[in-house]
Amino acid sequence: MALGWLGIDLGTQGVRALFVTADGSVLGxxxxxxxxxxxxxxxxxxxxxxxxxxxxxxxxxxxxxVRMGVGGLAVCGTSGTVLLTDDTGRPMSPALMYDDRRAAAEAGRLRSAGLAVQDTWALPKVRWLVDRYGSGRVAHQPDLVNARLVGRTVPADSSHALKTAYDVERERWPDITGLPEGVLPDVVRPGTRLGEVCAAAAEATGIPAGTPVIAGMTDGCAAQIASGALRKGAWNAVLGTTLVLKGAAAEPVRDPTGVLYNHRAPDGTWLPGGASSVGAGVLNARFPGADPATLDARAAAFEPSNAVAYPLVSPGERFPFHAPRATALLLGAPESDADLWAALLQGVAFTERLCLDYLHHLGARLDGPLAFTGGAARSTYWTQLRADILGRRARVPEQTQPALGMAALAAYGTGTDPTLAAAAERMVRLGTTVDPRPDRTARFMEGYARLVGELESRGWLPGAVAAHARARIDRDTSGA
Structure with missing residues (x-):
């Protein structure tokens, strides 16, 4: 009997489900x-x-x-989103989302104790929740859904547990979390079989009872799988509400500041990356109800914009530098809404370039293919603009949803493919390839240098990183 694979993506604005065949054909x-x-x-x-x-x-x-059976499913969620549950898996607290910053003081105390955590990471938030709601059990966003699917509490996957300070190299919890015994869940690698869909969940979801439920990964890793960027040196830039960059490496890319972190792939290889607070979410905030295609067309007249933007979606930056007090910036005065729209699009791309320059500063391998996924990849204009500013070719898969990555992980986790890369490469279909226009790359570099200088002068961007970025202005971002 032919089978399909189901991927479920728990996003910020909504939940998406994708049912596909092993070759990536979308069934529903x-x-x-x-x-x-x-x-x-x-x-x-x-x-x-x-x-x-x-x-x-x-x-x-x-x-x-759709009558085809389901061979397996996996769920991804937003990285760093946590809550507390009781022993039966029922929520005891609201869910603190990935960018909730109320646990900044807890994060500072953890850093003083020797843990490289950021203010928005899950572990500080867990300590904040325990102080207010008591010693429940930690659940990451997909843990709650997987428990409902299986009908009992399940282990967390190490990808979502990473920002709760799970040590993915030693595969254990650290000794200095400061949490009572029993609060932290058991952890398994992504791709591990957690159980099967129970009868109650089958009735509620329409997924056949007995369908294997496979431990997933974060939404950034899911989008990376959906891009096919799993061979060494390949990278995927996920541009949705915020910007996430994920790559593939044989060994972890070390960053003593904790700005860059490394997920562990199911096969034991490494997925280094980071999540910025810059992203497309700023467009909805500045231009609610606007038609993006219309503003894209008008923005083409402003290359470069009369202003330079650092378009943070929310206060504080996580990547390519750690600056909890960073705020959105607009240097200069746009002459119109179209000019401001252009400045915001360019500002996100400038940050994306700075992320790649930071990765090069750390010694990461960048010479593999670069993919663009996320909602912003649907914009033809913005995709070309990003390729121009980065100065390198980009691939846009036919399907850019993280849910596709979870379908591939489900196929791997049930033994259909020998490696996750093989499962992904069978499912991922190349949509378009975009080449940079060399004359355009050069015209944006004055604005990029201005932004780098401003971030450095405010004390947010370390001087060594700023100098490295300036030294690479005349080069592309492929690591050459």
């Missing part, structure tokens, strides 16, 4: 919004109960009218 897709969350200043929470409701709706839509 579904989406459901998440509307009960609240973002106020440093606070960002969601109702964990809504995740399950949205999963049920999205999966039913993805399976509507």
């Amino acid at each position: 897709s579904g989406a459901a919004p998440l509307g009960r969350g609240r973002r106020e200043g440093v606070r960002h929470v969601q109702d964990p109960g809504e995740w399950w409701e949205a999963v049920c709706a999205a999966c039913r839509r993805a399976r509507d009218g």
Whole structure:
């Protein structure tokens, strides 16, 4: 019997489900919004109960009218999103989202104790939650959904546990978390079979009972799998609400500051990367209800813009530098809405270039193919602009959804393919390839240098990193 593979992506704005064949043919897709969350200043929470409701709706839509069986499924979520549950898996607290910053003081104490954590990482938030809600059990975003699918509590995957300070090299929790015994979950590698869909979950979701549930990875890693960027030196830039860069390496890329971190792939190789607070989310905030295609067309008249933007979606930066007090910047005065739109698009691409320059500064291998995924990859204009500013070729897969990466991981985890790279390469279909226009690359470098200098002068970007970026202005970002 022919089987398909189901990937589920728990995003910031909604849940997406994708049902595909082993060669990447889409059999069905579904989406459901998440509307009960609240973002106020440093606070960002969601109702964990809504995740399950949205999963049920999205999966039913993805399976509507499709008779093919499901060979397995996997779930990804936003990295650093956590809550506390009781022993039965019921939520005891709201879910603190990936960019909730209320645990900054806890993060500072953990750094003083020797753990390289950022203010928005999950471990500081867990300590903050324990102080207020008592000693429950830590659940990362997919843990809650997987538990409902299987009908019992399940181990966390090491990818989501990474920002709770799980040591992916030694594969154990550190001794200095400061948490009571029993709060932290058991952990398994991504690709591990967690159980099977139970009867109650089958009725709620439309997924056949007995379907294998495979431990997933974070949304950034899922998008990387969906891009096929799993061979050494390959990178994927996920541009959605925020910007995430993930690469593939034989060994971890070391960063003593903790700005760059390394996920462990199911086969034991490494996926270094980082998540910025810059991204497309700033466009919705500045231009609510606007038509992006119309503004893209008008922005083409401003290359470069009259202004240089550092378009943070929320306060504080995580990558390519750690600056909890960083704020959005606009240097200069745009002459129109189209000019401002252009400045924001260019500012995200400048940050993307700085991320790659930082990776080069750390010695990361960058000479493999570069892929663009995430919602912003649907913009033809922005994709070309990013390739121009980075000065290198970019590939845009036909499907750019993290849910596709989870479908590939499900296929690997059930033994269909010998390696995750093989599963991904069978499913990923190349959509377009975009080459940079050399004359355009040069015209943007004055704005890039201005942004680098401003970030350095404010004390956010270390001087050595700024100098490295300036030294590479006349080069592309492929590591040459």
